[in-house]
């Protein structure tokens with residue numbers, strides 16, 4: 001379970017996340033949606049201690065990230081697919097993270113197989129496509145077999161097979177009773193994947209509802225999104241139709 005209570009994150013004078021409160025429950029995929037700059041990544045970063053909130057807290061199963069032992073076994077996160085060192089091989093990258101968390105070589109091979117990179121594990125990450133890097137980031141997120149998983153725009157750069165694979169993976173992870181939070185701008189894909197939606201705009205909560213209720217009210221997730229975010233879009237090319 002992820003609990004966000006009154007979370008406020010500022011960058012200088014700019015408020016990126018503004019008194020945000022919501023909970024992400026285990027056993028279902030929760031889509032984390034909102035326009036560019038809404039504060040999704042900042043919120044996810046706060047959950048894993050990469051942002052110091054101005055106010056409020058982000059809790060993992062009741063405790064802040066800094067208070068949990070063996071963090072990789074509690075929470076896995078894909079936040080930035082470009083985070084891996086380009087000069088390392090995929091296997092070396094995952095093994096390096098594994099070693100520093102007391103995780104053995106067998107699990108390294110397992111997660112590389114799971115994300116479809118076993119055949120290229122000896123290649124340098126610098127030569128990987130965006131989709132391959134996403135898969136590598138997902139491998140690292142899964143390394144500790146954590147109960148909480150966060151994926152920031154994981155389908156970016158993935159081919160259709162990869163997008164379908166992610167959909168199945170997220171559903172399977174949630175079906176195993178894990179807490180799964182995933183951000184995306186692809187409404188059609190989210191409608192197929194998530195059972196619950198947290199929608200934010202300008203750092204504030206707009207909607208926290210089941211997918212079924214949103215689709216029931218608006219006809220589709222895209223229509224729900226367009227209507228509910230109308231007042232919160234900061235960047236719209238040529239104005240909004």
Ligand SMILES: Nc1ncnc2c1ncn2[C@@H]1O[C@H](COP(=O)(O)OP(=O)(O)OP(=O)(O)O)[C@@H](O)[C@H]1O
Nearest residue numbers: 011015016017034035036037038039040041042043
């Ligand atoms: N390190 C930073 N320094 C300054 N401002 C930042 C920083 N990170 C994010 N911001 C600002 O905070 C706001 C929220 O950004 P954030 O990346 O959390 O939004 P997002 O919802 O993930 O957006 P997107 O959908 O475009 O990825 C934006 O206005 C952004 O410019």
